[in-house]
Amino acid sequence: MGRVPKRPALALAAALLLAALPAYADKITLRLADGMPSGHIIDRTIIEPFIQQVAEATHGQVEIRHFPAEQLGKSRDMLMVTQAGVADIGFIVPSYQSDRMPLATVTELPGIFQTSCQGDAALRALTADGAILDEREFKPNGVKPLIIFLMPAYQLILSSGRPLGALKDAAGLKIRTPGGAMDLTVMGLGAVPIRMGPAEIYESMSRGTLDGALLAYQSVMSYHLAPLVKSGTLGQDFGTVAVTFSIRLKTWNALPPDVRDTLGRVGQSLSLQACEKFDKAEQDSIAKVRAGGVHLITPGAGDHADLEAAFARVREDWARRLDARGKAGTEIVKAFMDAADVAKPQ
Amino acid sequence: MSGVIAAIGKAEALLAAIASIVLFAVMAIVASDVAMRYVFNHPFGWSYDLVSLYFTLVLFYFCLSRAFSGHAHVGVDILHYYVSARTRRVFALLTCIISTPLFATIAAVTLERAVDAYARHDIIEGAIEWPTWAYIALAPLGAGLLTLRLLTDAVAHAIALGGGPELIPLPPLARSDEGLEGASFE
Numbered sequence: 001m002g003r004v005p006k007r008p009a010l011a012l013a014a015a016l017l018l019a020a021l022p023a024y025a026d027k028i029t030l031r032l033a034d035g036m037p038s039g040h041i042i043d044r045t046i047i048e049p050f051i052q053q054v055a056e057a058t059h060g061q062v063e064i065r066h067f068p069a070e071q072l073g074k075s076r077d078m079l080m081v082t083q084a085g086v087a088d089i090g091f092i093v094p095s096y097q098s099d100r101m102p103l104a105t106v107t108e109l110p111g112i113f114q115t116s117c118q119g120d121a122a123l124r125a126l127t128a129d130g131a132i133l134d135e136r137e138f139k140p141n142g143v144k145p146l147i148i149f150l151m152p153a154y155q156l157i158l159s160s161g162r163p164l165g166a167l168k169d170a171a172g173l174k175i176r177t178p179g180g181a182m183d184l185t186v187m188g189l190g191a192v193p194i195r196m197g198p199a200e201i202y203e204s205m206s207r208g209t210l211d212g213a214l215l216a217y218q219s220v221m222s223y224h225l226a227p228l229v230k231s232g233t234l235g236q237d238f239g240t241v242a243v244t245f246s247i248r249l250k251t252w253n254a255l256p257p258d259v260r261d262t263l264g265r266v267g268q269s270l271s272l273q274a275c276e277k278f279d280k281a282e283q284d285s286i287a288k289v290r291a292g293g294v295h296l297i298t299p300g301a302g303d304h305a306d307l308e309a310a311f312a313r314v315r316e317d318w319a320r321r322l323d324a325r326g327k328a329g330t331e332i333v334k335a336f337m338d339a340a341d342v343a344k345p346q
Numbered sequence: 347m348s349g350v351i352a353a354i355g356k357a358e359a360l361l362a363a364i365a366s367i368v369l370f371a372v373m374a375i376v377a378s379d380v381a382m383r384y385v386f387n388h389p390f391g392w393s394y395d396l397v398s399l400y401f402t403l404v405l406f407y408f409c410l411s412r413a414f415s416g417h418a419h420v421g422v423d424i425l426h427y428y429v430s431a432r433t434r435r436v437f438a439l440l441t442c443i444i445s446t447p448l449f450a451t452i453a454a455v456t457l458e459r460a461v462d463a464y465a466r467h468d469i470i471e472g473a474i475e476w477p478t479w480a481y482i483a484l485a486p487l488g489a490g491l492l493t494l495r496l497l498t499d500a501v502a503h504a505i506a507l508g509g510g511p512e513l514i515p516l517p518p519l520a521r522s523d524e525g526l527e528g529a530s531f532e
Contacts, residue, residue: 098471099463099478105471172387183472192391193473321475325467 026061028259032245033067033082034091035075035199040222042243043068045277046147046270050245053266062259064089075197083142088251092143095178095241096197101137102322103332107150108181108239109318111311113340116275119150121343122336123242124271132335136328143246146267149274151216151240152282154182156189157225157232157294158212159205164231164295167303176201176213178241181318185238186214188310198223205229214238217285218278226288231295234286236307348513351502354495358415361408361491368404372397391473399470400481407488411495417517426519434516435503442500450493456485 032051036043051064073081079097082090094104104127113119126133127145138145158164160173171190177183183193194210198219204210205228213225220226245267252260290296299307315333322329375393383389413419426434464479502513 099468102471172383172389174383174389177472180471187391187473192389194391194394195470195472196394321471325469 026256028062028255030062030064030088030247030251031067031072031086032064032089033072033078033087034245035070035078035197036068036091037199037222038068040068041218041278041281045281046149046245046274050147050266050270053270054262057262057266058259062262070199075199079141079143082246082248085248085250087248089146089245089247090143092145092244092246093178093241094137094244095180095182098180100141102180102327103329104133104137104242105180106332106336107242108178108185109311109315109333109336110181110185110239111237111308111315112239112337113237113343115345116150116152116279118340118343118345119240120148120271120275122339123148123150125339125342126332126335127244132328132332138246139249142249144249144252145244145246146263147245147271147274148242149271149278150242152218152278153237154214154216154240155233155236156212156238157215157217157220157229159225159228159230160211161230162211164233164297167233167299167307170212173211174209176204176210176215178214181314182214182239184314184317185311188314201225202228216240216278216282217289218281220289221285226292226294229289229294231297232289234296234298236299237311347498347502347505351498351513354411354491354498355415357491358412358495361488362412365405365408368401368408372401372405395470395472395474395476399476400484403481403484407484410488411492414492415495415499421517423517423519426517431516432507435507438517439500439503439507442496442503446493446496446500449489449496453486453489453493456482456489460486 032047034042034047047066047068051066054062054064067087072087075091075093076096078087078090078092079100081087082092092101094101095108098105106126107119107123113122125131127138127148128134134145156164156167156170156175158170158173162169162173164170167189173191174194175186175189175191176196177186177193178197179193179195183195186193191212194204196204196210198215201210201213201215202223202225205213205225215225217232220229220232247263255263286296319329319333322332375390375397379390379393426437429437460479460482463477463482468478469475470478499514506512506514
């Protein structure tokens with residue numbers, strides 16, 4: 001009595017082992033690669049919560065291993081890194097892949113939306129399943145956006161000692177852009193656009209080979225550019241870049257349906273929260289650079305009228321260039337402006 | 347066989363000469379850009395992209411095969427001091443056999459990418475619309491030539507080991523007389 005026979009005990013142990021095996025076998029590890037330094041605002045507000053929430057929602061079944069700081073590839077190569085399966089989820093910024101995703105750089109066009117949340121909503125409408133950017137650029141490139149949002153509107157920041165009284169003072173300066181439509185905006189100011197990733201700005205500014213950049217102030221803080229920056233604009237919309245964390249379609253299709261649902265749900269939830277978090281972070285960063293002695297200017301009424309006219313020319317020029325190459329330039333500008341109108345704050 | 351080796355040598359010399367001209371062009375462009383920027387307040391908008399997208403790749407890939415055949419690459423030759431000339435030739439043959447698939451893969455993958463980019467008319471959006479196939483194609487050109495060099499060297503070493511003529515000399519030993527004589531790469 002009370003003694004467990006040997007055979008049933010063995011059978012029980014075997015059953016327990018077998019029950020445990022499927023859970024072990026089903027464990028899924030995904031590699032997430034990005035190009036930002038650890039501690040970057042996107043890292044803190046998007047990536048860390050994403051990894052944590054996915055692990056919690058799947059009860060540890062899905063582990064996301066994070067490779068920051070271009071460990072798996074340059075920011076400019078993230079699409080290729082993801083397509084090749086080196087990473088399962090990649091930090092894919094269409095502006096850095098403008099050869100493969102020209103239409104998605106529409107967000108770089110200046111003067112289209114007033115708030116980040118409005119811009120985010122417009123972008124989500126265009127990248128939803130079956131929408132124009134999903135069908136023409138993400139799917140053909142074999143990726144699916146899980147998290148997608150816009151950085152706050154980029155401002156013109158200068159490391160050059162030249163005083164920035166008005167925007168025409170930027171003429172002749174070398175200004176970093178992510179490439180694409182922002183090149184045209186910088187040319188509209190009479191300056192020379194230099195295409196480079198954000199991780200290269202510090203070195204170029206400190207050597208004096210770059211006079212300034214189009215960038216959000218939170219990136220100024222994240223990339224430790226504040227000690228180099230002497231002046232910058234406030235309240236302008238020089239366009240911005242769309243940031244996506246996109247999963248390789250082959251990986252996505254191989255995942256169990258419940259894991260796909262969880263990834264999609266957590267990604268969408270973080271995408272929806274992004275604009276408010278980034279707007280707040282931008283205000284905090286502006287306060288910090290101001291306290292650090294950076295001279296911030298709000299362009300005057302004359303500048304504003306000139307800018308509006310220049311921005312309209314940039315939009316037309318950009319759309320015409322794409323149309324000429326058989327891409328839907330005019331169509332995507334109209335679609336983005338319409339979606340921004342629908343999402344306009346009341 | 348010696349004709350093939352000579353032809354590859356000429357191709358390497360041609361690419362290395364182009365790379366030398368490009369190196370001078372980089373210096374001239376950067377110097378002119380600095381002058382235009384600080385004297386005329388009108389820097390070039392194309393210089394950074396031209397140098398970083400195209401010229402840097404020319405400098406790397408066009409010198410790849412010439413650097414190998416000229417023994418200008420990094421090589422660990424500690425064991426070479428303690429073995430016979432025949433064993434050194436076996437080492438050289440193994441180096442070629444191991445390296446050939448690697449550079450052949452690089453050449454094949456980048457060629458596929460270049461053809462794809464050309465077919466899609468991929469360009470980098472911006473002030474100047476740079477075609478991407480043109481700089482991607484530099485990689486298969488350089489890696490492809492190195493693959494040919496490795497293959498012919500492997501065959502030449504095998505012929506020498508089989509008792510045939512020494513079509514290519516052994517890599518010189520560092521700090522030896524032959525090494526010092528051979529240390530005049532370009």
